[in-house]
Amino acid sequence: MLTAPPLSLYIHIPWCVQKCPYCDFNSHGVKSDIPEAEYIQHLLNDLAIDAKRVEGRTIETIFFGGGTPSLFSPEGIHAILQGVQQHLPLAKDAEITMEANPGTIESGRFAGFQQAGVNRISVGVQSFQTNHLLILGRIHDSQQAIQAIQQAGNVGLNSFNIDLMHGLPKQDAHLALDDLQQAIALNAPHLSWYQLTIEPNTLFHSKPPTLPPDDTLWDIQEQGQALLAKAGYEQYEISGYSKPGHQCRHNLNYWRFGDYIGIGCGAHGKITNAETGTITRTVKIKHPKGYMDCSNNYLDESWLVEKEDRPFEFFMNQFRLFEACPKQRYEHTTGLSSSAPELLNIIEQAQQKGWLIDTPTHWETTDLGKRFLNELLELFL
Structure with missing residues (x-):
């Protein structure tokens, strides 16, 4: 949830x-x-x-x-x-x-x-x-x-x-x-x-x-x-x-896929609404003149992070960290199951390449996985 x-x-x-x-x-x-x-x-x-x-x-x-x-x-x-x-x-x-x-x-x-x-x-x-x-x-x-x-x-x-x-x-x-x-x-x-x-x-x-x-x-x-x-x-x-x-x-x-409000020129934000089940990303108007010409709306862009995009976005951030990642964090911040078949298939591929350790409660990148981080993340695209 x-x-x-x-x-x-x-x-x-x-x-x-x-x-x-x-x-x-x-x-x-x-x-x-x-x-x-x-x-x-x-x-x-x-x-x-x-x-x-x-x-x-x-x-x-x-x-x-x-x-x-x-x-x-x-x-x-x-x-x-x-x-x-x-x-x-x-x-x-x-x-x-x-x-x-x-x-x-x-x-x-x-x-x-x-x-x-x-x-x-x-x-x-x-x-x-x-x-x-x-x-x-x-x-x-x-x-x-x-x-x-x-x-x-x-x-x-x-x-x-x-x-x-x-x-x-x-x-x-x-x-x-x-x-x-x-x-x-x-x-x-x-x-x-x-x-x-x-x-x-x-x-x-x-x-x-x-x-x-x-x-x-x-x-x-x-x-x-x-x-x-x-x-x-x-x-x-x-x-x-x-x-x-x-x-x-x-x-x-940021790296744990937390939320953040972004205010000011070009600032990025990410807001979760648990009631509607949505995650929204925002970008504010970039140039100072344009930003300060506004009176009631500073948004340049706003879009929903669709469910199919959430695994990549989550792991792109999480795998910057050297800590083990609780599967519960994945479920709470994405609203997705950590045992979904499509995710398990990716995790298995990463394990076979020696990039990831999978335990009942956590995922953790290996030293090899840290070296091949971009290739690891490509599996989630």
Whole structure:
């Protein structure tokens, strides 16, 4: 039976100082003053509409993403969080994360964000090497990154994350592992360590840089994971590593096929209605001007996730995680039977290939299954 899963809230702030050449997110370089107050009002109007679809439910996590949310003032973030609670109840232990880019202007505001209600900050470092920061179009240097991370650790947050890339242009294994060692030395409770990929509609896609060869990438991944494990970090998803008790609850809810409201330019949402047995996905109007021209409807797209599509969508998310997946979670979040013949046939194929372990209560990907994740997911299409 379909059951409403935990509920999160994603808030998109679309502006950044400049667009990075690898970034395919919905972000827009600042050309004039940011219309902070006007945008906040639209965010809350947007939320008021979506809140009617989840009445009686509590928000467990909030994530400010972008763009660069830390370009907003602490007072603006406080106003958003106050407004959220006027529309929906917020769990007492809610995780409230905000993405921030290092730099002297922003790092000095971390205490203000903490006082506004943010209890987790994700610092977008990407690299500690000056030449790599320039290649990636970042506006900070390594010293500003270190200062920002140190401040994030000193303002009384529940946790903080460092975003770090590897497999960069002109990067060998030594430089990639040096970046990782610097991040580990700063003692972040959580690290997002992921390989640069070239995405469509980016500057890197139109003018591709030369990336390290596959054998170098493999060496970086293998040695880096050993460094992280030795330092006490547990890999709990494809690019997520945490100290005990510091997993990102917001991301976990995504990967466990939980629900989330998405407000702001281009924000995505997923809402389950247990009474009607439906799962609805939403996308908001992408461009800031179009979004703020709205008065009563911020939707760009909305569609139902049909029952035949739910197995693929569920496992596409769930198999990012390294935890065993309870079959009960599958049944509650999809409304489908874990013993349906068509599903059992796929599970059997995955077992025969050595990609999946099937127990009476759980499914779990093997090490081989993690390596061949795309092929595993193709079985569910």
